[in-house]
Amino acid sequence: xxxxxxxxxxxxxxxxxxxxxxxxxxxxxxxxxxxxxxxxxxxxxxxxxxxxxxxxxxxxxxxxxxxxxxxxxxxxxxxxxxxxxxxxxxxxxxxxxxxxxxxxxxxxxxxxxxxxxxxxxxxxxxxxxxxxxxxxxxxxxxxxxxxxxxxxxxxxxxxxxxxxxxxxxxxxxxxxxxxxxxxxxxxxxxxxxxxxxxxxxxxxxxxxxxxxxxxxxxxxxxxxxxxxxxxxxxxxxxxxxxxxxxxx
Amino acid sequence: xxxxxxxxxxxxxxxxxxxxxxxxxxxxxxxxxxxxxxxxxxxxxxxxxxxxxxxxxxxxxxxxxxxxxxxxxxxxxxxxxxxxxxxxxxxxxxxxxxxxxxxxxxxxxxxxxxxxxxxxxxxxxxxxxxxxxxxxxxxxxxxxxxxxxxxxxxxxxxxxxxxxxxxxxxxxxxxxxxxxxxxxxxxxxxxxxxxxxxxxxxxxxxxxxxxxxxxxxxxxxxxxxxxxxxxxxxxxxxxxxxxxxxxxxxxxxxxxxxxxxxxxxxxxxxxxxxxxxxxxxxxxxxxxxxxxxxxxxxxxxxxxxxxxxxxxxxxxxxxxxxxxxxxxxxxxxxxxxxxxxxxxxxxxxxxxxxxxxxxxxxxxxxxxxxxxxxxxxxxxxxxxxxxxxxxxxxxxxxxxxxxxxxxxxxxxxxxxxxxxxxxxxxxxxxxxxxxxx
Numbered sequence: 001x002x003x004x005x006x007x008x009x010x011x012x013x014x015x016x017x018x019x020x021x022x023x024x025x026x027x028x029x030x031x032x033x034x035x036x037x038x039x040x041x042x043x044x045x046x047x048x049x050x051x052x053x054x055x056x057x058x059x060x061x062x063x064x065x066x067x068x069x070x071x072x073x074x075x076x077x078x079x080x081x082x083x084x085x086x087x088x089x090x091x092x093x094x095x096x097x098x099x100x101x102x103x104x105x106x107x108x109x110x111x112x113x114x115x116x117x118x119x120x121x122x123x124x125x126x127x128x129x130x131x132x133x134x135x136x137x138x139x140x141x142x143x144x145x146x147x148x149x150x151x152x153x154x155x156x157x158x159x160x161x162x163x164x165x166x167x168x169x170x171x172x173x174x175x176x177x178x179x180x181x182x183x184x185x186x187x188x189x190x191x192x193x194x195x196x197x198x199x200x201x202x203x204x205x206x207x208x209x210x211x212x213x214x215x216x217x218x219x220x221x222x223x224x225x226x227x228x229x230x231x232x233x234x235x236x237x238x239x240x241x242x243x244x245x246x247x248x
Numbered sequence: 249x250x251x252x253x254x255x256x257x258x259x260x261x262x263x264x265x266x267x268x269x270x271x272x273x274x275x276x277x278x279x280x281x282x283x284x285x286x287x288x289x290x291x292x293x294x295x296x297x298x299x300x301x302x303x304x305x306x307x308x309x310x311x312x313x314x315x316x317x318x319x320x321x322x323x324x325x326x327x328x329x330x331x332x333x334x335x336x337x338x339x340x341x342x343x344x345x346x347x348x349x350x351x352x353x354x355x356x357x358x359x360x361x362x363x364x365x366x367x368x369x370x371x372x373x374x375x376x377x378x379x380x381x382x383x384x385x386x387x388x389x390x391x392x393x394x395x396x397x398x399x400x401x402x403x404x405x406x407x408x409x410x411x412x413x414x415x416x417x418x419x420x421x422x423x424x425x426x427x428x429x430x431x432x433x434x435x436x437x438x439x440x441x442x443x444x445x446x447x448x449x450x451x452x453x454x455x456x457x458x459x460x461x462x463x464x465x466x467x468x469x470x471x472x473x474x475x476x477x478x479x480x481x482x483x484x485x486x487x488x489x490x491x492x493x494x495x496x497x498x499x500x501x502x503x504x505x506x507x508x509x510x511x512x513x514x515x516x517x518x519x520x521x522x523x524x525x526x527x528x529x530x531x532x533x534x535x536x537x538x539x540x541x542x543x544x545x546x547x548x549x550x551x552x553x554x555x556x557x558x559x560x561x562x563x564x565x566x567x568x569x570x571x572x573x574x575x576x577x578x579x580x581x582x583x584x585x586x587x588x589x590x591x592x593x594x595x596x597x598x599x600x601x602x603x604x605x606x607x608x609x610x611x612x613x614x615x616x617x618x619x620x621x622x623x624x625x626x627x628x629x630x631x632x633x634x635x636x637x638x639x640x641x642x643x644x645x646x647x648x649x650x651x652x653x654x655x656x657x658x659x660x661x662x663x664x665x666x667x668x669x670x671x672x673x674x675x676x677x678x679x680x681x682x683x684x685x
Contacts, residue, residue, distance in 0.1 A: 017273050017312060042274040045329075049315035052326070053340055190273050190312075194252035 006082030007031040010073060010124070012062055012117055013090030015042045017189045018139070021208035022087060027055030032080055036062030036073050037090075064090050064116025065108065074123055086124055087137040087211075088117040093154040093191060106153050113157035118164050125168065129175040135215050136172070136179045138165040142223065145183070145232045149247060169220060180214050181221045185228035200225070251285075251306060260296040261545055261552030262613045263641055265303035265674065273312040275419065279388065281308060282417060286390055286670035289417040291331060291358030295365060296555045297641030298674035299412055305672070308417060310360050316340070317420060324425040325383065330360030330418045335536060337425075342531055347428035347481070349381040353586075355536040360418040365638040366410030366599040368590065370457040370479070370535070376593020377601050379409030381424045389416030389666060407661035409596030412637065412676060415665040430483025433457070433534040438524040439517065443472025443569050447605070450589040456480050457534070459588055463513040464572065464581035464609050465506070471576055472569065474587060475520050479534055492539070495546040503547060504612050506579040513583055538584075548612050553582070554641055556621045557608035559590055559601065560633030567631035568605050571624050575609055580617045582610040597658035600636045608639070618642060637675065645679040659684040 009026045011019050014035035027033045027050040035043045035050075035057060043059035050057035060076060063069050077084050091113035099105045121136060128134030143151050144158030162181055169179035186192055186201045202225050210224040223229040238246070250270070257264030270287070272278040281287075287306040300307075310331035317327040324346040326337070335355025337348050352367040361367075366379040375381075384397045387408065394416070396405040408415045436455075440446035446460060455478030462474035502508065538544050545553070560568050575581050585608065592603040611617035625635055625643045634651035635643050649655045659682055662671075669682060676682050 015274060020273075039274060039276060042276065045275070045315050045317060048317055052316035052319035054344075190250075190271070190277070193271055194250035 008034065008077055008080040008082065008084050010034045010036060010077050010084070010086040012036050012064075012086065012088045012120065014046060014059075015039050016089050016191070017204040018184070018187060018207055019087070019089035020046055021205040022089070022137075022211060023050060023057070024053065024055075025208055025212050027053065027057055031056075031085075033057040034060055034073065034077055036060045038063050062120075064112045067116075067119055070120045070123060073120065074127065077124075078127060083131065083133045083135070084124070084127055085135040085137075085215075086121060087139070088121070089139050090117050091139075091141070091154070091158065093151060096149070096151050096153065099153050109153050110157045110160070113154060114161040114164065118161065121164075121168060125172060125177075128172055128177040132176040134172070134177040136165075136168065136177070137182060137211055137215060138162075138179065139182045139184065139211075140165070142183050142185050142228055142232050146235055146243070178215075178218055180211070180219055182211050182214065183221070183223045183228065183232070185223065185225060185231070187224075200227070256293060256301070256307075257552075258297050258300055258641070259294050259545055260554055260613070260641060261548070262554060263298045263301060263674070265301045267303060268306040269309050270306065271309040271312055275313070278308070278313065278417070278419065279391070282388055283391055286668075288413045288671045288673050289330070289360055290413075291361035292333065292356045294354050294357050294361060295638045296553075297637075297639065298678060299365070299637060299640075300361075301674040302672070303674050304677070305670075307673075310358060310417075313419070314358075324427065325422060326425060327384075327420060327422040328359055329420050330363075331358050333358055334362065335532065335539065337423075338531055338535070341425060342428055342431040345428055346425040347531075349375055349424060349426040350378040351535045352378070353536065353538070355532065355539050359421055359423070360413075363409060363418055363421060364411060364413045365636075366595050366601075367638065368593075368601050370459045370588070372593060372601060373458070373589055373591040374456060375426070376591060377409075377595050377599055379595025379599065380593055381426075382409065382595070383422040383424055385421040386419045387416040387665075388419050389671075392416075393419075403657075403661050404665060406596045407598075407658050407665070410594070410599035411596055411658065411662065412598065412673065412681070414662040414671045414676060414682070416671065428481050430481060431531050432482050432484045433479045433529045433531055434482045434526065435477055435479040435529050435534055436524060436526045437520045438476050438478075439520055439522060440472070440474050440476055442470060443572065446472050446474055446476065446587060447565060449476045450587070450605070453478055453589075459586060461516070462572070462585045462587040462607070463517055464575050464583075464585035465510045465513045465579065466517075467573075467576045472572055472587075473517060474585075475517065477534075479529075481531075482528070484528060492542055494542045495544060497546065498550045499547045501549055501612070503549070504582050509581065509583055510579075516583065548582070548610075551613045553610050553612050554617060554621055555584075555608060555610050555639040556624050557606060557636040557639045558624065558628035558633050559604050559606040559636070560628060560631040561602060561604040564631040564633060565605055567627060567633075568607055571627050572607065574620065574623065574627075578616065578620050580611050580614065580620060582612060584608075584610040597654035597661075598637070598652055600634065600638070602634065604633065606636075608636075640675070643679065645681065648679050648681070655681070656684040 047057040143155040214222040251268035313329040313331040457479040
């Protein structure tokens with residue numbers, strides 16, 4: 001316990017249940033938690049929850065589509081001594097049918113799920129390099145492993161984000177930092193609630209625990225729950241002439 | 249807001265429905281959900297019958313709204329979202345010197361559920377019911393938000409304590425916790441050889457927490473024998489908790505057949521030496537003994553089970569003995585049977601407690617058990633007692649209304665708060681509770 005006393009976690013997209021569960025865990029370990037997102041009322045509640053549980057937390061405004069919101073978050077984090085970490089839980093997944101009807105929505109999905117958070121991480125990277133330490137957790141999705149008819153715009157954005165994280169890992173490793181790419185399968189969150197065809201669903205807390213474990217062990221790319229690695233291995237191995245006719 | 253059509257049941261698993269369920273994670277979503285389609289709230293569905301079911305409409309699952317909004321270390325006042333569980337509160341605050349003033353027999357109960365049933369605990373005789381420690385709560389109905397306290401909107405407050413969720417969705421509540429010297433329990437267990445001895449042990453007990461296990465299979469001279477547990481909070485070394493177990497499948501029927509239950513009960517009774525014994529237990533083990541076995545309701549098999557729980561006034565103890573006699577003679581009861589003495593404390597019109605003795609017995613769902621429970625309901629009514637709606641699946645409306653003398657006041661208040669009957673559940677429809685007559 002309290003091994004993270006000198007650590008600060010910036011949590012982007014902190015209103016999601018996965019982020020909330022992750023925040024509870026790092027706060028219990030003694031880290032200072034900066035909860036960033038759009039719904040300030042909700043973030044302040046989560047901050048209050050972490051404080052009542054004995055942690056340190058505060059709420060900050062973050063909107064992936066408003067780059068002006070990024071600098072104040074970094075400035076706040078830099079006030080803290082020690083190691084600065086970031087966990088990215090943001091992303092948006094409108095129904096593919098809605099995007100098909102209004103192609104301009106693609107820009108928003110890509111900004112929310114990839115370029116917005118990447119922009120902020122790009123600003124954080126020099127801080128990690130300067131301090132010689134720092135962990136980044138980027139939550140992608142198994143949807144990014146192969147484009148499917150059901151959500152290929154979201155999948156494409158997450159694939160882009162995964163490639164970005166891979167490059168960032170390559171960069172920060174030289175300076176003592178580390179990047180973990182997380183690919184959750186189906187998680188029981190508000191995003192998946194009521195969507196047909198969910199199976200082997202994991203709880204947000206279970207996933208949060210596995211993410212933290214991956215950070216501690218310095219893993220590079222993790223699937224949670226672990227068996228999704230094999231499910232996706234099989235899905236990636238399906239030859240394209242066959243895959244293009246499937247609906248999975 | 250997305251509605252997910254799922255199958256869900258009460259804890260007894262006899263009654264179940266399929267219907268739309270929303271599960272908001274934040275207040276803004278909860279408000280949007282209620283604007284879209286007003287519906288009653290449910291928690292972890294630990295009520296046994298149909299109090300948490302709405303087969304003719306939708307429900308809102310509150311379990312993801314489980315945050316602590318504020319906590320004052322000096323006064324022990326905590327404000328929480330309604331979906332937080334009692335076990336979470338105990339686990340978080342006992343090490344800081346505070347404990348929920350009333351804790352029901354399962355830690356999985358949410359604060360919203362504890363209010364909706366005005367639950368009681370093993371300290372009811374001195375601490376009263378859960379609702380008596382609620383300082384304030386926020387109700388949402390449609391786009392209306394109402395704060396009620398024992399002094400402000402006090403009729404609405406009373407109608408909400410034990411009010412089966414009918415006044416609106418309980419979004420948050422402020423609770424007064426009680427000081428707690430440590431996080432272990434000193435537990436003393438004593439045998440009671442028969443009914444009369446059991447009652448005199450209960451009457452003579454001065455312990456803060458008491459609960460009696462009763463052997464509902466013992467007949468004749470042994471009728472009413474059991475074990476009285478008395479406990480106090482204490483400071484000390486916490487024994488390492490054992491990992492929880494799971495019931496991997498629905499158990500076959502013979503597991504709870506009469507000979508097996510009889511054998512189990514005798515051994516369970518003799519586990520405590522004739523001279524009694526004292527032990528130290530972690531808080532959870534004493535308050536939530538069954539929570540360690542996840543999904544223990546599966547022990548009753550696919551058909552599920554009913555729990556009968558009634559309270560009768562002190563002077564009607566002989567009637568309760570007759571009820572136990574009938575139960576023991578039927579050989580239908582499971583080993584889970586509890587006898588307690590209650591105090592007068594209650595917070596709402598429809599609160600269960602009254603000063604007297606309460607008996608709770610589980611029965612695997614069989615036709616003979618249904619008949620027996622109906623008889624027991626009638627005997628409780630005749631004795632001036634009442635059945636507990638958190639457990640009920642079988643009672644009839646007229647008799648329930650007669651058992652709850654403030655029912656008409658409650659119905660009037662509720663019908664004003666929810667004029668379009670959006671908050672009705674299978675239970676309120678079955679019992680016709682929303683009609684004052």
